[in-house]
Amino acid sequence: MNEQCGNLRIAGCSFSVHPMSDQFIEHILESLEHVDTSKVWMETDDVTTTVRGRIEHVFDVTKAILLTIADRGVHVAFQGTYSIGCPGDSSGDAFMTESRERMNELNSISIDQKIAAKFSLYPMGGGDYMDTIYSQIERMEANGVDVSRAHYSTRLDGDTHSIFTGLEDVFRETEKSGSSHTVMTVTVSANSPSNKEDAS
Structure with a gap:
């Protein structure tokens, strides 16, 4: 495949959601239809x-x-790989001119959902990022997120909005620190019967 490099500041996420339900197909398709993309x-x-x-x-x-899926009470797992600065990432440049207004925030913010998450960050191409990562993790803790160490990752337990805000901040600040290509992997579990007491 011969792709030309376009706007390297396009961010992206390749993800899978896994509702633990016999109606998993319906849950996935309904969420994709319900969310403004x-x-x-x-x-x-x-x-x-x-x-x-x-x-x-x-x-x-x-x-x-x-x-949208977790709000139905179903146990759901989410796995995503976020990336920015990938060489050759050119399709979709037109979406970079969109306004900053988040189309789903008004609906999302009304959903109170605890989650357990693990994330790993991979800054590539330089940058002074370790202090950035630590400072953003401290901010998450200040916002009520329980942060703990895990093998090959950092574990986060708490409110979905606080955790996703923290993940976005880590991602943004790592890029700003000089990483020319940043990758972050995120695994989330919601409504799991085996989660910690404070992460339903």
């Missing part, structure tokens, strides 16, 4: 869904899809 480029295949555009809209859409 008008400000992102989106493509779904038999493995993942990919959304691309401005950072705020990528996080807005992925959080909204997770919350």
Whole structure:
């Protein structure tokens, strides 16, 4: 495939959601229909869904899809890989001109949902990022997120909105610190019967 590099500041997330329900297909399709994706480029295949555009809209859409399913009370797992600065990432440049207004925030903010999450950050191409990561983790803790160490990742327990705000801040600030290509993997569990007491 011969792609030309377009706007390297396009952010994206390739993700999968797994509702633990016999109606998993309906839950996934209904969430994709319910969430406003008008400000992102989106493509779904038999493995993942990919959304691309401005950072705020990528996080807005992925959080909204997770919350839409979790709000039905079903146990749902979410796995996503967020990326910005990928060489050759050119499709969807037009979405970079969208306004900053988040299309799903008004609906999402009304959903009170505790989650457990793990994330790993991979800054590539330089940058002074360790202090940035630590400072953003401290901000998450100040906002009521329980932060703990896990193998190959950092664990977060708490409110979905606080956690996703923290993840977006870590992602943004790492890029600003000089990382030319930043990748972040995120795994989330909501409504799991085996979660910690403080993460339903």
